[in-house]
Amino acid sequence: MPNTLLALNWKMNKTPSEARSWAEELKEKYAPAEGVELAVMAPALDLSTLAANLPTGVAFGGQDVSAHESGAYTGEISAAMLKDIGAGYVVVGHSERRDYHGETDATVAAKAKQAQANGLVPIVCVGEKLDVREKGEQVPFTLGQLEGSLAGVGPEVVIAYEPVWAIGTGKTATADDAEELAAAIREALTERYGADAENIRVLYGGSVKPDNIAEICGKPNVNGALVGGASLKVPDVLGMNDALK
Template structure:
């Protein structure tokens, strides 16, 4: 299997003010050479307009951390896909474990958001992954694959570039604990098996990322596995040096 191009999505979560975001992006662009990977910043919605002005047509794409499942209307606080598209947003993180846990997002809501993104030309990065309790019970595969199927129910794609899947074991997010590279490979291979069922024409080239305490010193081993095509990076994405370190490690 020819691997898809490696894709690093930098998930800032609720960090950086709009002005800090602009300065950070300017610093990063000043230090990046030519990239042999895809790279995108997933920023808070208040920072997207400023970042769009800085990133423009650069090598670094712009992404949102969430998206509404609705076109428009009386949904106070929501941000629609059309609004994001107008800002130049190319990607949206959907169904992150923190959204599922703190905002009670179901698989059905995640699927609706993914479909809304695709309809508007935004690539959804659909997140799935088990908690520690499921892994300790040996149920991590069945749990994650059921979550994946539910999160893609009714979601149609026209090419492999329309969709990204991020496997994030919840127990490894922000804890300093990292699944081994083989753990990541095993689950990403299982995920690709489901993608072959759902999207047989595109499954081999759909990007499947790993997320969970990814850093410059472990990213090469993780992304070197056949079914791991990049990473959704949290804490290590907040410092320019962390990002350039990961980019350099993948050269």
């Protein structure tokens, strides 16, 4: 299994000057943890700053990408653009994109294919809302979302399971909840990709913090975390990194 991935999703936070300060602070204090990869998913305007200032070995990526290669798509950012500045990853299908921008599973799959075609690893997000969880339908719902979001997509992916009810709410799925879905996702990936599924990392996201990340990532099918709020302060990032040592 590849390294545990700690993917930091800044969402719409930090100006380029703030990003520089954050990266400089990280560079001063960061000590790599064996077996742990750190990657920053930042607003597009911050990425060049991160490329110039992050510590060696810390990756970065975008929070969204166009489903199109290039052309008359005002305001969009292509996978080739992200790749050209050194990005390694891009988040696709985050619940906020699905909710606020009407992204469908088909849209997510198209974006993931564009990412792969340009040498980026897509972090494909799936997960249920509270009403689905309360009906006990979280597994079939999430696996259906996964199937649609991976249509035509190769195995060079990362999957992020994010129960929508736990994102930014302070509520966190238990480690057992995370493992239930991660194990189901792993089984579905094996059916789709065969032996290649062994190398696909399944992340958990949703109110992850330094004090709960070790328990969650200690589960056998959870290979890291997609972190929102706790990614914005370097001490929290260092705390999570150290907890995974």
